[in-house]
Amino acid sequence: MNRMILLTGALTSALAPSLAAQGTQARPAAYAITNATIVPVTGPRISNGTVVIRDGKIAAAGAGVRAPADAKVIDGTGLFVYPGLIDSGTRLGLVEIGSVPGGQDTQELGQFNPQDNVLTAVNPHSTHIGITRANGVTSAITSAEGGLIQGSAALIDMAGWTPYEMAQSGQVAMVMTYPRVGGRGRFGGGGGRFGAQAPGDAAEQQNRQVQELYAYLRNAKAYNERPNPMTQNRAYAALGPALRGEVPVIFDVETEGQIRGAIAVADTFKLKIVLRGAQDGWMLADTLAARKIPVVVGPTTQTPQGDAPYDAIYANPGVLAKAGVMIAFQSADNGVGDARNLPYNVALATAYGLDPEEALRSVTINPARIWGVADRLGSIEAGKTANLFVTTGDPLDVRSVVKHVFIRGELQPWDDRHTEMYEKFRARPKP
Amino acid sequence: MRPFLFLPLAASLGITAAAAQPATPAASSPPAPLPLTVPIPPAATLVAITNATIITASHGTIEKGTVLIRNGKIAAVGTDVTVPPGAQVIDGAGKYVMPGIIDAHSHSAAEGINEGSRSVTAQVRIEDVLREDAIGIYRSLAGGVTALNILHGSANTIGGQNAVVKLRWGLPADSMLFAGAPPGIKFALGENVRQTNQPQTAGRTPRYPRTRMGQEEVLRDAFTRAREYQSEWKAYETARRLLRRGQAEPIPPARDLQLDALVEVMEGKRLVHAHSYRSDEILMLLRVAKDFGFRIASLQHVLEGYKIADEIAAAGTGASTFADNWAYKLEAYDAIPHNAALMAERGVTVTVNSDSDERARRLYQEAAKAMKYGGASEETAIRMITLNAAIQLGVDKQTGSIDVGKDADIAIFNGHPFAPASRVEMTLIDGRVFFDRNKAPTLEHLIEQLKRPRINTTSDGAP
Numbered sequence: 001m002n003r004m005i006l007l008t009g010a011l012t013s014a015l016a017p018s019l020a021a022q023g024t025q026a027r028p029a030a031y032a033i034t035n036a037t038i039v040p041v042t043g044p045r046i047s048n049g050t051v052v053i054r055d056g057k058i059a060a061a062g063a064g065v066r067a068p069a070d071a072k073v074i075d076g077t078g079l080f081v082y083p084g085l086i087d088s089g090t091r092l093g094l095v096e097i098g099s100v101p102g103g104q105d106t107q108e109l110g111q112f113n114p115q116d117n118v119l120t121a122v123n124p125h126s127t128h129i130g131i132t133r134a135n136g137v138t139s140a141i142t143s144a145e146g147g148l149i150q151g152s153a154a155l156i157d158m159a160g161w162t163p164y165e166m167a168q169s170g171q172v173a174m175v176m177t178y179p180r181v182g183g184r185g186r187f188g189g190g191g192g193r194f195g196a197q198a199p200g201d202a203a204e205q206q207n208r209q210v211q212e213l214y215a216y217l218r219n220a221k222a223y224n225e226r227p228n229p230m231t232q233n234r235a236y237a238a239l240g241p242a243l244r245g246e247v248p249v250i251f252d253v254e255t256e257g258q259i260r261g262a263i264a265v266a267d268t269f270k271l272k273i274v275l276r277g278a279q280d281g282w283m284l285a286d287t288l289a290a291r292k293i294p295v296v297v298g299p300t301t302q303t304p305q306g307d308a309p310y311d312a313i314y315a316n317p318g319v320l321a322k323a324g325v326m327i328a329f330q331s332a333d334n335g336v337g338d339a340r341n342l343p344y345n346v347a348l349a350t351a352y353g354l355d356p357e358e359a360l361r362s363v364t365i366n367p368a369r370i371w372g373v374a375d376r377l378g379s380i381e382a383g384k385t386a387n388l389f390v391t392t393g394d395p396l397d398v399r400s401v402v403k404h405v406f407i408r409g410e411l412q413p414w415d416d417r418h419t420e421m422y423e424k425f426r427a428r429p430k431p
Numbered sequence: 432m433r434p435f436l437f438l439p440l441a442a443s444l445g446i447t448a449a450a451a452q453p454a455t456p457a458a459s460s461p462p463a464p465l466p467l468t469v470p471i472p473p474a475a476t477l478v479a480i481t482n483a484t485i486i487t488a489s490h491g492t493i494e495k496g497t498v499l500i501r502n503g504k505i506a507a508v509g510t511d512v513t514v515p516p517g518a519q520v521i522d523g524a525g526k527y528v529m530p531g532i533i534d535a536h537s538h539s540a541a542e543g544i545n546e547g548s549r550s551v552t553a554q555v556r557i558e559d560v561l562r563e564d565a566i567g568i569y570r571s572l573a574g575g576v577t578a579l580n581i582l583h584g585s586a587n588t589i590g591g592q593n594a595v596v597k598l599r600w601g602l603p604a605d606s607m608l609f610a611g612a613p614p615g616i617k618f619a620l621g622e623n624v625r626q627t628n629q630p631q632t633a634g635r636t637p638r639y640p641r642t643r644m645g646q647e648e649v650l651r652d653a654f655t656r657a658r659e660y661q662s663e664w665k666a667y668e669t670a671r672r673l674l675r676r677g678q679a680e681p682i683p684p685a686r687d688l689q690l691d692a693l694v695e696v697m698e699g700k701r702l703v704h705a706h707s708y709r710s711d712e713i714l715m716l717l718r719v720a721k722d723f724g725f726r727i728a729s730l731q732h733v734l735e736g737y738k739i740a741d742e743i744a745a746a747g748t749g750a751s752t753f754a755d756n757w758a759y760k761l762e763a764y765d766a767i768p769h770n771a772a773l774m775a776e777r778g779v780t781v782t783v784n785s786d787s788d789e790r791a792r793r794l795y796q797e798a799a800k801a802m803k804y805g806g807a808s809e810e811t812a813i814r815m816i817t818l819n820a821a822i823q824l825g826v827d828k829q830t831g832s833i834d835v836g837k838d839a840d841i842a843i844f845n846g847h848p849f850a851p852a853s854r855v856e857m858t859l860i861d862g863r864v865f866f867d868r869n870k871a872p873t874l875e876h877l878i879e880q881l882k883r884p885r886i887n888t889t890s891d892g893a894p
Contacts, residue, residue: 099628099760303789310573315874337758347851396851398799422769
């Protein structure tokens with residue numbers, strides 16, 4: 001089927017529209033972005049370089065590369081080519097409109113839902129997908145929320161006709177939340193703030209939840225260690241890969257106490273963990289570095305808790321990176337619809353101490369390594385999947401404008417709803 | 432509580448009481464905006480920010496320029512400004528200076544936000560519930576913000592009166608009030624007023640109106656009552672003027688603080704800031720305002736403003752919007768990030784606001800999005816968080832740009848305000864330094880402190 005489409009594409013490439021669409025429409029056999037500044041991330045910048053894209057992959061990238069005869073040429077003069085940005089925490093595909101209950105599919109009942117598969121509920125045709133990729137964010141972790149174990153997270157590309165076509169990795173991690181006094185939700189909302197309960201009650205509830213989490217994991221461990229379980233338990237079985245260290249556990253945490261608690265869980269059950277959120281990460285930067293625990297920071301678009309310094313949230317990523325912690329970023333959709341602002345989350349951190357080069361790595365090669373896909377994503381290197389974008393400048397600079405987005409070698413259509421609405425109403429005649 | 436407990440506070444209470452006392456009815460004598468009553472400590476007499484890139488917001492950008500501040504006002508701006516001896520000099524080399532950011536939609540520092548029990552609460556006032564100790568004030572200062580439009584919430588069609596403040600952190604709440612700012616009021620339309628996004632709980636009576644149609648009726652009914660009230664007062668004033676010796680004094684109509692505020696709106700003495708999303712409801716509001724002879728000063732949020740930019744421009748109404756928030760509710764689903772730039776292109780005075788203590792910290796980043804989406808010029812984008820906000824709030828004679836004679840409300844950045852790695856180094860209000868990153872308690876300072884050896888203490892806590 002793919003071959004058919006490619007063949008048709010080659011035959012009609014002369015007639016191909018400047019913006020090739022997905023699917024059955026004609027598309028070129030190859031693309032060449034010429035004369036651009038290439039920012040591979042894993043190596044030095046290349047001036048006046050060419051990137052050749054063929055069969056979904058980066059066929060070549062460099063200064064001495066020539067555009068093949070069958071390639072559709074995109075003139076990159078004055079433009080920059082970056083690897084697609086990776087958002088390490090979203091609800092993309094699960095939430096359409098925040099206030100409409102039917103438009104949210106993120107919270108299962110109960111505290112423990114490790115068996116839940118996020119890809120079941122990802123809507124590949126959500127307007128958020130096109131709008132997110134239009135700013136160069138080509139891949140994202142998406143996962144459910146609520147309770148203590150949310151189920152499996154997926155790493156999806158911002159393209160594809162079905163959830164499984166979108167998935168780079170279907171079960172990239174198991175998602176858990178370490179209980180917090182006051183039960184504040186992952187995205188800052190819900191769950192009530194401090195003071196919603198009497199402090200004693202809140203602490204008691206947290207204690208109870210911690211015990212429940214340990215008990216659940218003990219049971220799951222026992223289940224998975226039995227050679228031939230008499231009865232099948234899909235929930236416990238779903239934790240098998242995490243308990244065997246085959247996939248990481250994302251621990252959503254914010255406070256120092258939660259971070260220490262998550263590390264203790266990891267020690268007890270020999271889990272490979274990735275901390276996410278971690279506003280108080282700076283307090284334990286050296287520990288996290290020494291133990292090689294990656295941290296997904298953000299969103300930086302939050303206010304500090306309590307009496308933390310005014311710049312604590314902005315400065316935290318830089319402190320962690322300087323200590324040697326592998327960091328990545330999440331937008332967490334910052335409520336809803338904010339994944340396109342991932343690079344500006346990072347920009348705030350660069351203003352308060354995060355090295356700009358490390359900043360770029362934290363949304364490209366670092367998350368690719370954390371999520372186990374560095375062999376195919378996260379940088380511009382021959383042989384990697386062609387998830388990349390062409391832009392007018394530094395992606396962390398709000399003023400830069402993304403011109404072209406490639407996902408798996410396909411030039412993405414400019415079908416984001418916002419641009420469509422803009423063009424429609426800009427053309428409205430004077431009343 | 433016993434009365435004597437108040438005695439030590441008598442002085443400040445007296446001031447508060449004076450400020451809180453409503454003026455005489457609007458029809459007879461308009462309540463002039465009350466002057467700032469608590470003096471603030473004086474600024475350095477002379478301050479000079481030298482050798483900086485000055486983004487004026489009114490007349491372009493000046494390279495290697497100097498801003499001279501005398502008694503809290505901008506005394507000179509340019510490249511050939513002589514720094515008088517004795518001036519406090521702030522070295523602006525490598526720095527960018529811009530007008531202090533004005534957030535045209537905030538709920539910071541307000542103890543209460545919504546008096547939502549009724550559909551019309553024009554009588555309640557944000558300035559009565561201001562807190563000087565709200566940490567949001569300080570954090571906004573650290574983001575270069577110098578003034579806020581603190582609005583009543585959006586729970587009801589006609590909400591309470593707003594307060595325009597300067598972020599004079601550390602001074603009493605009354606000192607924050609922006610002297611000379613025209614009074615204003617919050618209106619609200621759409622889903623929040625309809626209460627459709629709130630859970631229906633048993634025993635809770637729904638509040639009228641539940642539809643946008645009902646919202647129009649609330650507005651027309653309120654202004655019809657206000658118009659009658661206004662004519663009662665006019666009749667009374669006429670009767671008094673024509674009073675002959677020996678005749679009995681006419682009896683004044685009963686005072687109605689709610690209708691007083693609405694009469695002020697109709698007389699153009701009180702600015703309306705109207706929370707609104709959809710183009711249909713905005714057009715309705717513009718029709719109502721036209722019918723009752725007043726202008727809407729600003730549409731707040733106005734996420735569908737781009738659909739009817741010409742109508743908004745023709746009404747002389749400002750628009751204060753989010754940079755790119757969308758999809759958080761149904762009426763925000765047609766929001767586009769090009770909204771600000773497109774409305775500006777069609778002649779609307781546009782601001783980008785925060786409506787949040789978080790976004791207020793980085794409004795400069797938000798404003799830059801007008802350049803990215805819709806191609807606004809840099810100056811247009813800068814104005815969206817400075818001069819245009821001052822215009823919408825009626826304080827553009829005092830602030831909003833770096834011009835001689837204006838208040839020295841200034842933000843100093845370590846790079847271009849729109850560049851990714853830029854941050855605020857210093858924020859001045861009336862020439863006083865209210866934020867200085869070098870002296871601020873930062874995370875870096877805290878980490879340094881925590882590294883220091885602790886003082887040995889005995890078990891009873893003594894050193």
